[in-house]
Amino acid sequence: MTQEKPQSVIVVEGLTKRFSHVQAVDHLSFEVHAGEIFGLVGPDGAGKTTTLRMLAGILPPDEGTARVAEFDVVREPDNAKRNLSYMAQRFGLYEDLTVEENIRFYADLFGVTRREREERSTSLLQAAGMREFRRRLAGKLSGGMKQKLALVCALIHRPKVILLDEPTTGVDPVSRRDFWRILYDLALQGVTILTSTAYLDEAERCHRVALLHQGKLLFCDTPAHLKAKLGKSVLSITASDSHGLRAELENASGVSSLVVTGDGVHIVVDAASRIPELKARLNKASLPFSAIRQVTPTLEDLFVDAVDTGASSHV
Amino acid sequence: MSYTRFLAVARKELVHILRDSRGLVIVLIMPVVLLILFGYGVNLDFKGLPVYVYDREGSQQSQNFLKRFQSSEYFDVVRVVNSYPALTASLDDGHAKMGIVIPWDFSQRLGERRPVHVQALVDGTDDNTANVLIGYAQAVVQNYSSDIQLDWLRSRGQIAQPALVSIETRTWYNEDLESSAFIVPGVLALVMSVIGAFLTSLTIAREWERGTMEQLISTPVTPFEIMLGKLAPYFVIGMLDVTVCALIAIYWFDVPFRGSFGALLFSSALFLIVVLSLGFYVSVIAKSQLAASQMSLLATFLPAFLLSGFLFSIEQMPVVLQWITRVIPARYYVSVLKKIFLKGTPVASLYSDLVPLSLFALVVAVLATTSFHKRLG
């Protein structure tokens, strides 16, 4: 089967935004393919929300272009808005309106006919397990349900692109897993999803990620590729005297970073072949340990390494 | 413009209003409370003002003189005291607004055709009332004086009536000079200001504060649709309140209504457009609901209260303030209301008020429309 070049549904080039003295987004460029779940990842202040707002057409950029679903979102925001959905961080739900009323409101704004709205809302609410909550006030729903309702409202007009701003912050793990199941189903059906998160572990669920730091792009690739490109190995050592281990290994040769965890230490070394060397060293220092294991690097390891060494790559 | 989108926003706004218990209270109860407060609570009438008397003579003649005061509807001779200190005390503690001292040689002097001086002590802390009291008292005394002279002339055989000039007054429009009749129509302006400006000023600010505005502007709805949709329910409620308040004024407070109901609705609609647009504008520029509510009250309620002529007559204000009232839309509305209720002026003759009001409506509406952008920052 030939690999066709995936079609780009979102194309961002040189996107820039300044707020008084802060460079919120600094010449950001990336592409999102059809049917992909793309993650904008970074801590607070990295520029995720600002980027999403620019792509949603509600915040004009200072420089750069952004095309979403074939429309230039800066010059033709209203055309672009018809084909996309934006789910803001605070969900955009009206607490004193019922589930039904919220859905109807957004459906009307997007010109969804009554018949279509009724069909779609029934099936969407069914899939979300919220059929019985139709008449409940949105303010009385639990956090996980509000999130699902916000998603229903975002999907009612069959958008081609969905922009989600930190949709799972603070939500319990079961609801988060359900939410991601929904996103995967949508992606399989060709919907393009751009989501942002501050949780590096959640970023691993995306098909591709762009790691942002202070408005700049650090990396953009699949999590697997990024980890393979790290070029270093990550080891986990289980021991009771983490502090002693730290003192001993912090400056050992080949060790580029060390973090004390609850039950040992987590270190980044230049190669896994260092393991016997490290074992010998610990034995010599009479520091007991129960295991040294090579583990898969996490995106956090990548992030820290990149910022520490000042390295980054553009894809 | 999409009718569906406009309706969606209007419907949502109406649901918000109906489900917000505090807002509902304002919309339903406040107009009635204001009417009652101003209809009953504020009484600018000068009737039955309490008077204490120190009659040092206590003769038939002094009694006749005092009866003049008693029979006047402006005075109510409450008590007779026996000493001067008692009289001054009554003024000090507010029991009397005026104290009259009749000299011990009242009738003697009259009989000898010497001038008699009756002393009147007036509570001047409220100078409006004091001036009026002095005026009335002088009128009573003048009447008594001229009657005595006439009697004397007649007793001398000069029956011919000397020419006397008297004034025949007819009070038009508000025959009983009931202050409620002139205050109550003005209350409508207050009610409209609160509903039209105060409540609407919260609407945009609230959506920003709650985070729903961000989502709203990411949809295809246009700023004009948002504005119309948000203001439409308040317009309807405002017109309903005008009708209800007018009915209360007419049937409960017996305020006469001589004009056309159509004129009332037309001018109210114009004024509503002004305050609604103002409220919307405030909501757009204020950063929070708190700021929005304060700004809207300052911009509409306060001027309507102090400078519209509703309570304090414009003609008696210093000239500078009179000029300022020309830029207060409520002034024109209050003026129109009084003309419609009390004078029955036909619409065509209301142009001196309606034209400025229309101008205001146009300017503020344009201001509001152009102020709202679907943009952050």
Place this chain on the structure above:
Amino acid sequence: MSEADNAVSIEKLVKRFGDFVAVNAINLEVRKGEVFGFLGPNGAGKSTTIRMLCGLLTPTSGGARVAGYDVSRQPESVRQNIGYMSQKFSLYNDLTVIENLRLFAGLYGVPASLLQQRIDWALDMANLKGREHLITATLPGGWKQRLALGCAVLHQPPIIFLDEPTSGVDPISRRRFWDLIHHMAEEGVTVFVTTHYMEEAEYCNRLALIFRGAIAAVGTPSELKRKSMKGELLSVECEALGKAAEILQSAPGVMDAAVFGRALHLVVRDATAAIPQLEKHLVDHGLGTVLIEKIQPSLEDVFVSLTSAADSGKVWES
């Protein structure tokens, strides 16, 4: 483990707000010098529990002892012996760094003789020496966080309570912060942290997973992954992920199947036995090139395993 070794002991602690039970009869012990994590999503009862432990909220029933004092009967003594860093920090944004430090030193009653020494220590720890006169609002998140920590420990309490201390902060600042925490623990301070961020829990010596007001499990991170996970975790990579997910959902021995990135995560009873079986199963259904391997569960997997009922995988239409 005697009573005296416990910095915090909680017994049948309950807090009700009207009909809503926020904290449902929890029992817990935290040893001195431990870094203890209270892990759970928003609304699970973490903040409510911490507030009761700090003497800020009265329990409905049950009790707790902190630093040897009863939280219901001796809240003032409790407060003198703890440091508390609240969610989103409790600094005054319009004060400078040094003004905040002096304020908190005053509020915690740091004696005048120790004042300068403690403030210098805090500035040093937070890496804010030379930056005393910056307005707090202008500080980046990581610095504010360290300043807040400094302010909370000026009086050198034996126990500190941190409520979601690293929300939204970048990974590097977060690591530095945890470094500080570990340094303090080395010196014998007991640290009680709440967080909803599963990965952060890895920094704790011991954890309690809390959900809907009740404790689901207690143990070290490794213990929890080993013992509290129902089954073992496999990662499956192949083409046609959607089809594979459907097939495997009902395969024998598979307790749960969910997409994760470009792979499938399966929960099976026995990994070693399952791998060859599942490979064959997929090939039989026409899916070639399959890569299956056993992976370490994350704390999130553990949490989900403890708190969810099996679900039936409803499909969402686009």
